[in-house]
Amino acid sequence: MSQTLEQFKQAIVAGDVDGSVALSAAIIAEGDATAEQITDHLSAAMEEVGSRYETGEYFIPEMLRSAEAVERSLAVLEPYLFERQHDQGGVVVMGTVKGDIHNIGKNIIVSALKAAGYEVHDLGVNVSTAKFIDKVKQVDADLLLLSAFTTSTRPALLEILAVLEDEGLRDNLKVISGGASHSPEFAREVGVDGFAVDVKSTLAVCRKLLGD
Ligand code: B12
Incomplete structure:
Protein backbone atom coordinates (compact mmCIF):
# COMPACT_ATOMS: atom_id res chain seq x y z
CA MET A 1 0.00 0.00 0.00
CA ARG A 84 -14.46 5.21 5.63
CA GLN A 85 -16.02 8.04 7.59
CA HIS A 86 -15.65 7.70 11.34
CA ASP A 87 -16.73 10.96 13.05
CA GLN A 88 -20.27 12.13 13.52
CA GLY A 89 -19.29 15.55 12.21
CA GLY A 90 -21.23 18.77 12.23
CA VAL A 91 -22.33 21.08 9.44
CA VAL A 92 -19.48 22.99 7.78
CA VAL A 93 -19.49 25.93 5.40
CA MET A 94 -16.15 26.45 3.68
CA GLY A 95 -14.68 28.69 1.00
CA THR A 96 -11.73 30.85 -0.02
CA VAL A 97 -12.36 34.48 0.93
CA LYS A 98 -12.94 37.45 -1.36
CA GLY A 99 -9.96 38.48 -3.50
CA ASP A 100 -8.28 35.07 -3.28
CA ILE A 101 -8.47 32.33 -5.91
CA HIS A 102 -6.24 29.59 -4.40
CA ASN A 103 -8.21 26.38 -4.04
CA ILE A 104 -5.90 23.36 -3.91
CA GLY A 105 -5.47 23.29 -0.13
CA LYS A 106 -9.13 24.16 0.39
CA ASN A 107 -10.24 21.26 -1.81
CA ILE A 108 -8.06 18.84 0.12
CA ILE A 109 -9.56 20.02 3.43
CA VAL A 110 -13.09 19.74 1.98
CA SER A 111 -12.44 16.12 0.96
CA ALA A 112 -10.84 15.27 4.30
CA LEU A 113 -13.79 16.72 6.24
CA LYS A 114 -16.31 14.88 4.09
CA ALA A 115 -14.28 11.70 4.56
CA ALA A 116 -14.39 12.27 8.32
CA GLY A 117 -18.18 12.47 8.27
CA TYR A 118 -18.89 16.21 8.18
CA GLU A 119 -21.63 17.71 6.01
CA VAL A 120 -19.60 20.18 3.94
CA HIS A 121 -20.95 23.06 1.85
CA ASP A 122 -18.07 24.23 -0.36
CA LEU A 123 -18.67 27.73 -1.74
CA GLY A 124 -15.56 27.77 -3.95
CA VAL A 125 -13.12 30.67 -4.30
CA ASN A 126 -13.34 34.48 -4.17
CA VAL A 127 -16.43 34.15 -1.98
CA SER A 128 -18.14 37.37 -0.85
CA THR A 129 -19.02 38.01 2.78
CA ALA A 130 -22.74 38.01 1.90
CA LYS A 131 -22.48 34.57 0.31
CA PHE A 132 -20.77 33.12 3.40
CA ILE A 133 -23.36 34.65 5.73
CA ASP A 134 -26.34 33.50 3.63
CA LYS A 135 -25.05 29.93 3.54
CA VAL A 136 -24.28 29.84 7.27
CA LYS A 137 -27.89 30.86 7.97
CA GLN A 138 -29.40 28.58 5.33
CA VAL A 139 -27.73 25.38 6.56
CA ASP A 140 -27.48 26.39 10.24
CA ALA A 141 -23.73 25.75 10.19
CA ASP A 142 -21.72 24.66 13.22
CA LEU A 143 -18.37 25.56 11.67
CA LEU A 144 -17.26 28.20 9.18
CA LEU A 145 -13.89 27.40 7.59
CA LEU A 146 -12.19 30.24 5.79
CA SER A 147 -9.26 29.67 3.46
CA ALA A 148 -7.05 32.71 3.00
CA PHE A 149 -3.75 32.27 1.22
CA THR A 150 -2.58 35.83 0.64
CA THR A 151 -2.01 38.38 3.40
CA SER A 152 -4.19 40.88 1.52
CA THR A 153 -7.21 38.80 2.63
CA ARG A 154 -7.08 40.27 6.13
CA PRO A 155 -9.87 42.87 5.48
CA ALA A 156 -12.11 40.14 4.05
CA LEU A 157 -11.66 37.98 7.17
CA LEU A 158 -12.33 40.95 9.46
CA GLU A 159 -15.45 41.87 7.48
CA ILE A 160 -16.88 38.34 7.75
CA LEU A 161 -16.31 38.25 11.51
CA ALA A 162 -17.84 41.73 11.96
CA VAL A 163 -20.99 40.83 10.01
CA LEU A 164 -21.39 37.53 11.91
CA GLU A 165 -21.16 39.50 15.15
CA ASP A 166 -23.64 42.17 13.96
CA GLU A 167 -26.15 39.55 12.91
CA GLY A 168 -25.86 37.69 16.25
CA LEU A 169 -24.52 34.56 14.56
CA ARG A 170 -21.33 34.14 16.60
CA ASP A 171 -22.78 32.24 19.59
CA ASN A 172 -23.49 28.94 17.87
CA LEU A 173 -20.84 29.14 15.17
CA LYS A 174 -17.11 28.48 15.43
CA VAL A 175 -14.90 30.16 12.85
CA ILE A 176 -11.61 28.57 11.78
CA SER A 177 -9.12 30.00 9.33
CA GLY A 178 -6.11 28.59 7.55
CA GLY A 179 -4.01 28.66 4.41
CA ALA A 180 -0.51 29.68 3.36
CA SER A 181 0.56 33.05 4.82
CA HIS A 182 -1.37 32.26 8.02
CA SER A 183 0.33 32.19 11.39
CA PRO A 184 -1.12 31.69 14.86
CA GLU A 185 -0.50 35.42 15.48
CA PHE A 186 -2.41 36.39 12.31
CA ALA A 187 -5.34 34.19 13.34
CA ARG A 188 -5.35 35.61 16.87
CA GLU A 189 -5.27 39.19 15.62
CA VAL A 190 -8.14 38.58 13.23
CA GLY A 191 -10.15 36.99 16.05
CA VAL A 192 -11.11 33.54 14.74
CA ASP A 193 -11.80 30.66 17.16
CA GLY A 194 -9.30 28.27 15.64
CA PHE A 195 -6.47 27.97 13.17
CA ALA A 196 -4.74 24.98 11.59
CA VAL A 197 -2.00 24.27 9.09
CA ASP A 198 -2.79 20.90 7.53
CA VAL A 199 -5.38 18.11 7.32
CA LYS A 200 -4.48 16.52 10.63
CA SER A 201 -4.50 19.75 12.66
CA THR A 202 -7.69 20.93 10.91
CA LEU A 203 -9.56 17.75 11.89
CA ALA A 204 -8.22 18.09 15.45
CA VAL A 205 -9.37 21.74 15.74
CA CYS A 206 -12.83 20.92 14.32
CA ARG A 207 -13.28 18.09 16.82
CA LYS A 208 -12.07 20.26 19.71
CA LEU A 209 -14.35 23.19 18.86
CA LEU A 210 -17.36 20.92 18.48
CA GLY A 211 -16.54 19.36 21.85
CA ASP A 212 -16.11 15.82 20.47
C1 B12 B 1 -0.33 27.10 -6.35
C2 B12 B 1 -0.19 28.57 -6.05
C3 B12 B 1 -0.85 29.47 -6.88
C4 B12 B 1 -1.75 29.02 -8.04
C5 B12 B 1 -3.13 28.63 -7.45
C6 B12 B 1 -3.78 27.49 -8.22
C7 B12 B 1 -5.01 26.99 -7.47
N1 B12 B 1 -5.91 26.41 -8.25
O1 B12 B 1 -5.15 27.10 -6.27
C8 B12 B 1 -1.82 30.32 -8.91
C9 B12 B 1 -0.70 30.29 -9.92
C10 B12 B 1 -3.13 30.59 -9.63
C11 B12 B 1 -1.48 31.39 -7.85
C12 B12 B 1 -1.82 32.73 -7.98
C13 B12 B 1 -1.39 33.71 -7.09
N2 B12 B 1 -0.60 33.55 -6.00
CO1 B12 B 1 -0.11 31.83 -5.32
N3 B12 B 1 0.69 30.31 -4.63
C14 B12 B 1 0.60 29.03 -4.95
C15 B12 B 1 1.58 28.21 -4.07
C16 B12 B 1 2.88 28.01 -4.85
C17 B12 B 1 1.10 26.85 -3.58
C18 B12 B 1 -0.27 26.86 -2.90
C19 B12 B 1 -0.74 25.44 -2.74
O2 B12 B 1 -1.59 24.97 -3.48
N4 B12 B 1 -0.11 24.71 -1.79
C20 B12 B 1 -0.40 23.29 -1.53
C21 B12 B 1 -1.58 23.12 -0.59
C22 B12 B 1 -1.81 21.62 -0.28
O3 B12 B 1 -1.24 23.77 0.62
P1 B12 B 1 -2.08 24.99 1.18
O4 B12 B 1 -2.67 25.75 0.08
O5 B12 B 1 -1.23 25.75 2.13
O6 B12 B 1 -3.25 24.28 1.99
C23 B12 B 1 -3.01 23.54 3.18
C24 B12 B 1 -3.04 24.38 4.46
O7 B12 B 1 -2.79 25.75 4.25
C25 B12 B 1 -4.37 24.10 5.07
N5 B12 B 1 -5.53 24.92 4.71
C26 B12 B 1 -5.90 25.44 3.54
N6 B12 B 1 -7.05 26.10 3.64
C27 B12 B 1 -7.44 26.00 4.91
C28 B12 B 1 -8.57 26.50 5.55
C29 B12 B 1 -8.75 26.24 6.91
C30 B12 B 1 -9.96 26.79 7.60
C31 B12 B 1 -7.80 25.48 7.62
C32 B12 B 1 -7.97 25.25 9.07
C33 B12 B 1 -6.65 24.98 6.97
C34 B12 B 1 -6.49 25.24 5.62
O8 B12 B 1 -4.61 22.76 4.69
C35 B12 B 1 -4.17 22.56 3.35
C36 B12 B 1 -3.81 21.10 3.19
O9 B12 B 1 -2.65 20.76 3.90
C37 B12 B 1 1.76 29.18 -2.85
C38 B12 B 1 3.09 29.04 -2.09
C39 B12 B 1 2.99 28.03 -0.98
N7 B12 B 1 4.07 27.36 -0.75
O10 B12 B 1 1.97 27.88 -0.33
C40 B12 B 1 1.62 30.55 -3.53
C41 B12 B 1 1.13 31.75 -2.70
C42 B12 B 1 -0.01 31.36 -1.78
N8 B12 B 1 0.65 32.66 -3.76
C43 B12 B 1 0.95 33.87 -3.52
C44 B12 B 1 0.61 34.96 -4.38
C45 B12 B 1 1.15 36.32 -3.98
C46 B12 B 1 -0.18 34.76 -5.53
C47 B12 B 1 -0.63 35.83 -6.52
C48 B12 B 1 -1.08 37.16 -5.90
C49 B12 B 1 0.52 35.97 -7.49
C50 B12 B 1 0.47 37.10 -8.44
N9 B12 B 1 1.35 38.05 -8.18
O11 B12 B 1 -0.33 37.07 -9.34
C51 B12 B 1 -1.80 35.13 -7.24
C52 B12 B 1 -3.11 35.33 -6.43
C53 B12 B 1 -4.27 35.65 -7.17
C54 B12 B 1 -5.44 35.73 -6.20
N10 B12 B 1 -6.19 36.79 -6.30
O12 B12 B 1 -5.66 34.86 -5.37
C55 B12 B 1 1.73 34.06 -2.22
C56 B12 B 1 0.94 34.69 -1.08
C57 B12 B 1 1.88 35.60 -0.30
C58 B12 B 1 1.21 36.44 0.72
N11 B12 B 1 1.81 36.47 1.89
O13 B12 B 1 0.24 37.08 0.48
C59 B12 B 1 2.25 32.61 -1.96
C60 B12 B 1 2.44 32.25 -0.47
C61 B12 B 1 3.61 32.51 -2.72
C62 B12 B 1 4.67 33.42 -2.14
N12 B12 B 1 5.53 32.94 -1.27
O14 B12 B 1 4.72 34.57 -2.49
N13 B12 B 1 -0.82 30.86 -6.80
Whole structure:
Protein backbone atom coordinates (compact mmCIF):
# COMPACT_ATOMS: atom_id res chain seq x y z
CA MET A 1 0.00 0.00 0.00
CA SER A 2 2.61 2.57 1.05
CA GLN A 3 4.36 2.03 -2.28
CA THR A 4 1.20 2.86 -4.23
CA LEU A 5 0.64 5.97 -2.11
CA GLU A 6 4.22 7.05 -2.73
CA GLN A 7 3.80 6.52 -6.50
CA PHE A 8 0.53 8.45 -6.30
CA LYS A 9 2.31 11.36 -4.64
CA GLN A 10 5.07 11.32 -7.26
CA ALA A 11 2.52 11.27 -10.11
CA ILE A 12 0.89 14.41 -8.69
CA VAL A 13 4.24 16.15 -8.26
CA ALA A 14 5.03 15.26 -11.90
CA GLY A 15 1.65 16.62 -13.06
CA ASP A 16 0.82 13.20 -14.52
CA VAL A 17 -3.00 13.43 -14.56
CA ASP A 18 -3.68 10.00 -16.13
CA GLY A 19 -1.10 8.33 -13.88
CA SER A 20 -2.55 9.85 -10.71
CA VAL A 21 -6.08 8.84 -11.72
CA ALA A 22 -4.90 5.25 -12.43
CA LEU A 23 -3.08 5.15 -9.08
CA SER A 24 -6.23 6.45 -7.33
CA ALA A 25 -8.04 3.40 -8.74
CA ALA A 26 -5.17 1.18 -7.53
CA ILE A 27 -5.43 2.66 -4.02
CA ILE A 28 -9.14 1.81 -3.98
CA ALA A 29 -8.48 -1.71 -5.32
CA GLU A 30 -5.88 -2.36 -2.62
CA GLY A 31 -8.33 -1.02 -0.06
CA ASP A 32 -6.09 -0.62 2.97
CA ALA A 33 -5.18 3.10 2.86
CA THR A 34 -6.93 5.31 5.40
CA ALA A 35 -8.53 8.64 4.44
CA GLU A 36 -5.89 10.41 6.48
CA GLN A 37 -3.00 8.66 4.69
CA ILE A 38 -4.49 9.62 1.32
CA THR A 39 -5.04 13.30 2.15
CA ASP A 40 -1.58 13.47 3.80
CA HIS A 41 -0.01 12.26 0.55
CA LEU A 42 -2.07 14.71 -1.51
CA SER A 43 -0.99 17.59 0.71
CA ALA A 44 2.65 16.54 0.74
CA ALA A 45 2.62 16.33 -3.07
CA MET A 46 1.20 19.84 -3.46
CA GLU A 47 3.57 21.23 -0.85
CA GLU A 48 6.42 19.83 -2.93
CA VAL A 49 4.93 21.42 -6.07
CA GLY A 50 4.60 24.74 -4.20
CA SER A 51 8.22 24.72 -3.15
CA ARG A 52 9.40 23.78 -6.66
CA TYR A 53 7.43 26.80 -7.92
CA GLU A 54 8.99 29.05 -5.32
CA THR A 55 12.51 27.93 -6.14
CA GLY A 56 11.91 28.52 -9.87
CA GLU A 57 12.04 24.83 -10.85
CA TYR A 58 8.32 24.83 -11.74
CA PHE A 59 6.26 27.51 -13.49
CA ILE A 60 2.51 28.13 -13.54
CA PRO A 61 1.67 25.48 -16.25
CA GLU A 62 3.40 22.69 -14.25
CA MET A 63 1.62 23.79 -11.09
CA LEU A 64 -1.77 23.86 -12.78
CA ARG A 65 -1.22 20.35 -14.18
CA SER A 66 -0.51 19.10 -10.66
CA ALA A 67 -3.61 20.93 -9.41
CA GLU A 68 -5.65 19.17 -12.12
CA ALA A 69 -4.13 15.82 -11.07
CA VAL A 70 -5.33 16.49 -7.50
CA GLU A 71 -8.81 17.50 -8.66
CA ARG A 72 -9.25 14.47 -10.94
CA SER A 73 -7.85 12.09 -8.32
CA LEU A 74 -10.15 13.45 -5.63
CA ALA A 75 -13.12 12.87 -7.93
CA VAL A 76 -12.12 9.19 -8.15
CA LEU A 77 -11.22 8.83 -4.48
CA GLU A 78 -14.09 10.69 -2.83
CA PRO A 79 -16.58 7.77 -2.74
CA TYR A 80 -13.87 5.57 -1.20
CA LEU A 81 -12.97 8.28 1.31
CA PHE A 82 -16.59 8.72 2.37
CA GLU A 83 -17.07 4.98 2.95
CA ARG A 84 -14.46 5.21 5.63
CA GLN A 85 -16.02 8.04 7.59
CA HIS A 86 -15.65 7.70 11.34
CA ASP A 87 -16.73 10.96 13.05
CA GLN A 88 -20.27 12.13 13.52
CA GLY A 89 -19.29 15.55 12.21
CA GLY A 90 -21.23 18.77 12.23
CA VAL A 91 -22.33 21.08 9.44
CA VAL A 92 -19.48 22.99 7.78
CA VAL A 93 -19.49 25.93 5.40
CA MET A 94 -16.15 26.45 3.68
CA GLY A 95 -14.68 28.69 1.00
CA THR A 96 -11.73 30.85 -0.02
CA VAL A 97 -12.36 34.48 0.93
CA LYS A 98 -12.94 37.45 -1.36
CA GLY A 99 -9.96 38.48 -3.50
CA ASP A 100 -8.28 35.07 -3.28
CA ILE A 101 -8.47 32.33 -5.91
CA HIS A 102 -6.24 29.59 -4.40
CA ASN A 103 -8.21 26.38 -4.04
CA ILE A 104 -5.90 23.36 -3.91
CA GLY A 105 -5.47 23.29 -0.13
CA LYS A 106 -9.13 24.16 0.39
CA ASN A 107 -10.24 21.26 -1.81
CA ILE A 108 -8.06 18.84 0.12
CA ILE A 109 -9.56 20.02 3.43
CA VAL A 110 -13.09 19.74 1.98
CA SER A 111 -12.44 16.12 0.96
CA ALA A 112 -10.84 15.27 4.30
CA LEU A 113 -13.79 16.72 6.24
CA LYS A 114 -16.31 14.88 4.09
CA ALA A 115 -14.28 11.70 4.56
CA ALA A 116 -14.39 12.27 8.32
CA GLY A 117 -18.18 12.47 8.27
CA TYR A 118 -18.89 16.21 8.18
CA GLU A 119 -21.63 17.71 6.01
CA VAL A 120 -19.60 20.18 3.94
CA HIS A 121 -20.95 23.06 1.85
CA ASP A 122 -18.07 24.23 -0.36
CA LEU A 123 -18.67 27.73 -1.74
CA GLY A 124 -15.56 27.77 -3.95
CA VAL A 125 -13.12 30.67 -4.30
CA ASN A 126 -13.34 34.48 -4.17
CA VAL A 127 -16.43 34.15 -1.98
CA SER A 128 -18.14 37.37 -0.85
CA THR A 129 -19.02 38.01 2.78
CA ALA A 130 -22.74 38.01 1.90
CA LYS A 131 -22.48 34.57 0.31
CA PHE A 132 -20.77 33.12 3.40
CA ILE A 133 -23.36 34.65 5.73
CA ASP A 134 -26.34 33.50 3.63
CA LYS A 135 -25.05 29.93 3.54
CA VAL A 136 -24.28 29.84 7.27
CA LYS A 137 -27.89 30.86 7.97
CA GLN A 138 -29.40 28.58 5.33
CA VAL A 139 -27.73 25.38 6.56
CA ASP A 140 -27.48 26.39 10.24
CA ALA A 141 -23.73 25.75 10.19
CA ASP A 142 -21.72 24.66 13.22
CA LEU A 143 -18.37 25.56 11.67
CA LEU A 144 -17.26 28.20 9.18
CA LEU A 145 -13.89 27.40 7.59
CA LEU A 146 -12.19 30.24 5.79
CA SER A 147 -9.26 29.67 3.46
CA ALA A 148 -7.05 32.71 3.00
CA PHE A 149 -3.75 32.27 1.22
CA THR A 150 -2.58 35.83 0.64
CA THR A 151 -2.01 38.38 3.40
CA SER A 152 -4.19 40.88 1.52
CA THR A 153 -7.21 38.80 2.63
CA ARG A 154 -7.08 40.27 6.13
CA PRO A 155 -9.87 42.87 5.48
CA ALA A 156 -12.11 40.14 4.05
CA LEU A 157 -11.66 37.98 7.17
CA LEU A 158 -12.33 40.95 9.46
CA GLU A 159 -15.45 41.87 7.48
CA ILE A 160 -16.88 38.34 7.75
CA LEU A 161 -16.31 38.25 11.51
CA ALA A 162 -17.84 41.73 11.96
CA VAL A 163 -20.99 40.83 10.01
CA LEU A 164 -21.39 37.53 11.91
CA GLU A 165 -21.16 39.50 15.15
CA ASP A 166 -23.64 42.17 13.96
CA GLU A 167 -26.15 39.55 12.91
CA GLY A 168 -25.86 37.69 16.25
CA LEU A 169 -24.52 34.56 14.56
CA ARG A 170 -21.33 34.14 16.60
CA ASP A 171 -22.78 32.24 19.59
CA ASN A 172 -23.49 28.94 17.87
CA LEU A 173 -20.84 29.14 15.17
CA LYS A 174 -17.11 28.48 15.43
CA VAL A 175 -14.90 30.16 12.85
CA ILE A 176 -11.61 28.57 11.78
CA SER A 177 -9.12 30.00 9.33
CA GLY A 178 -6.11 28.59 7.55
CA GLY A 179 -4.01 28.66 4.41
CA ALA A 180 -0.51 29.68 3.36
CA SER A 181 0.56 33.05 4.82
CA HIS A 182 -1.37 32.26 8.02
CA SER A 183 0.33 32.19 11.39
CA PRO A 184 -1.12 31.69 14.86
CA GLU A 185 -0.50 35.42 15.48
CA PHE A 186 -2.41 36.39 12.31
CA ALA A 187 -5.34 34.19 13.34
CA ARG A 188 -5.35 35.61 16.87
CA GLU A 189 -5.27 39.19 15.62
CA VAL A 190 -8.14 38.58 13.23
CA GLY A 191 -10.15 36.99 16.05
CA VAL A 192 -11.11 33.54 14.74
CA ASP A 193 -11.80 30.66 17.16
CA GLY A 194 -9.30 28.27 15.64
CA PHE A 195 -6.47 27.97 13.17
CA ALA A 196 -4.74 24.98 11.59
CA VAL A 197 -2.00 24.27 9.09
CA ASP A 198 -2.79 20.90 7.53
CA VAL A 199 -5.38 18.11 7.32
CA LYS A 200 -4.48 16.52 10.63
CA SER A 201 -4.50 19.75 12.66
CA THR A 202 -7.69 20.93 10.91
CA LEU A 203 -9.56 17.75 11.89
CA ALA A 204 -8.22 18.09 15.45
CA VAL A 205 -9.37 21.74 15.74
CA CYS A 206 -12.83 20.92 14.32
CA ARG A 207 -13.28 18.09 16.82
CA LYS A 208 -12.07 20.26 19.71
CA LEU A 209 -14.35 23.19 18.86
CA LEU A 210 -17.36 20.92 18.48
CA GLY A 211 -16.54 19.36 21.85
CA ASP A 212 -16.11 15.82 20.47
C1 B12 B 1 -0.33 27.10 -6.35
C2 B12 B 1 -0.19 28.57 -6.05
C3 B12 B 1 -0.85 29.47 -6.88
C4 B12 B 1 -1.75 29.02 -8.04
C5 B12 B 1 -3.13 28.63 -7.45
C6 B12 B 1 -3.78 27.49 -8.22
C7 B12 B 1 -5.01 26.99 -7.47
N1 B12 B 1 -5.91 26.41 -8.25
O1 B12 B 1 -5.15 27.10 -6.27
C8 B12 B 1 -1.82 30.32 -8.91
C9 B12 B 1 -0.70 30.29 -9.92
C10 B12 B 1 -3.13 30.59 -9.63
C11 B12 B 1 -1.48 31.39 -7.85
C12 B12 B 1 -1.82 32.73 -7.98
C13 B12 B 1 -1.39 33.71 -7.09
N2 B12 B 1 -0.60 33.55 -6.00
CO1 B12 B 1 -0.11 31.83 -5.32
N3 B12 B 1 0.69 30.31 -4.63
C14 B12 B 1 0.60 29.03 -4.95
C15 B12 B 1 1.58 28.21 -4.07
C16 B12 B 1 2.88 28.01 -4.85
C17 B12 B 1 1.10 26.85 -3.58
C18 B12 B 1 -0.27 26.86 -2.90
C19 B12 B 1 -0.74 25.44 -2.74
O2 B12 B 1 -1.59 24.97 -3.48
N4 B12 B 1 -0.11 24.71 -1.79
C20 B12 B 1 -0.40 23.29 -1.53
C21 B12 B 1 -1.58 23.12 -0.59
C22 B12 B 1 -1.81 21.62 -0.28
O3 B12 B 1 -1.24 23.77 0.62
P1 B12 B 1 -2.08 24.99 1.18
O4 B12 B 1 -2.67 25.75 0.08
O5 B12 B 1 -1.23 25.75 2.13
O6 B12 B 1 -3.25 24.28 1.99
C23 B12 B 1 -3.01 23.54 3.18
C24 B12 B 1 -3.04 24.38 4.46
O7 B12 B 1 -2.79 25.75 4.25
C25 B12 B 1 -4.37 24.10 5.07
N5 B12 B 1 -5.53 24.92 4.71
C26 B12 B 1 -5.90 25.44 3.54
N6 B12 B 1 -7.05 26.10 3.64
C27 B12 B 1 -7.44 26.00 4.91
C28 B12 B 1 -8.57 26.50 5.55
C29 B12 B 1 -8.75 26.24 6.91
C30 B12 B 1 -9.96 26.79 7.60
C31 B12 B 1 -7.80 25.48 7.62
C32 B12 B 1 -7.97 25.25 9.07
C33 B12 B 1 -6.65 24.98 6.97
C34 B12 B 1 -6.49 25.24 5.62
O8 B12 B 1 -4.61 22.76 4.69
C35 B12 B 1 -4.17 22.56 3.35
C36 B12 B 1 -3.81 21.10 3.19
O9 B12 B 1 -2.65 20.76 3.90
C37 B12 B 1 1.76 29.18 -2.85
C38 B12 B 1 3.09 29.04 -2.09
C39 B12 B 1 2.99 28.03 -0.98
N7 B12 B 1 4.07 27.36 -0.75
O10 B12 B 1 1.97 27.88 -0.33
C40 B12 B 1 1.62 30.55 -3.53
C41 B12 B 1 1.13 31.75 -2.70
C42 B12 B 1 -0.01 31.36 -1.78
N8 B12 B 1 0.65 32.66 -3.76
C43 B12 B 1 0.95 33.87 -3.52
C44 B12 B 1 0.61 34.96 -4.38
C45 B12 B 1 1.15 36.32 -3.98
C46 B12 B 1 -0.18 34.76 -5.53
C47 B12 B 1 -0.63 35.83 -6.52
C48 B12 B 1 -1.08 37.16 -5.90
C49 B12 B 1 0.52 35.97 -7.49
C50 B12 B 1 0.47 37.10 -8.44
N9 B12 B 1 1.35 38.05 -8.18
O11 B12 B 1 -0.33 37.07 -9.34
C51 B12 B 1 -1.80 35.13 -7.24
C52 B12 B 1 -3.11 35.33 -6.43
C53 B12 B 1 -4.27 35.65 -7.17
C54 B12 B 1 -5.44 35.73 -6.20
N10 B12 B 1 -6.19 36.79 -6.30
O12 B12 B 1 -5.66 34.86 -5.37
C55 B12 B 1 1.73 34.06 -2.22
C56 B12 B 1 0.94 34.69 -1.08
C57 B12 B 1 1.88 35.60 -0.30
C58 B12 B 1 1.21 36.44 0.72
N11 B12 B 1 1.81 36.47 1.89
O13 B12 B 1 0.24 37.08 0.48
C59 B12 B 1 2.25 32.61 -1.96
C60 B12 B 1 2.44 32.25 -0.47
C61 B12 B 1 3.61 32.51 -2.72
C62 B12 B 1 4.67 33.42 -2.14
N12 B12 B 1 5.53 32.94 -1.27
O14 B12 B 1 4.72 34.57 -2.49
N13 B12 B 1 -0.82 30.86 -6.80
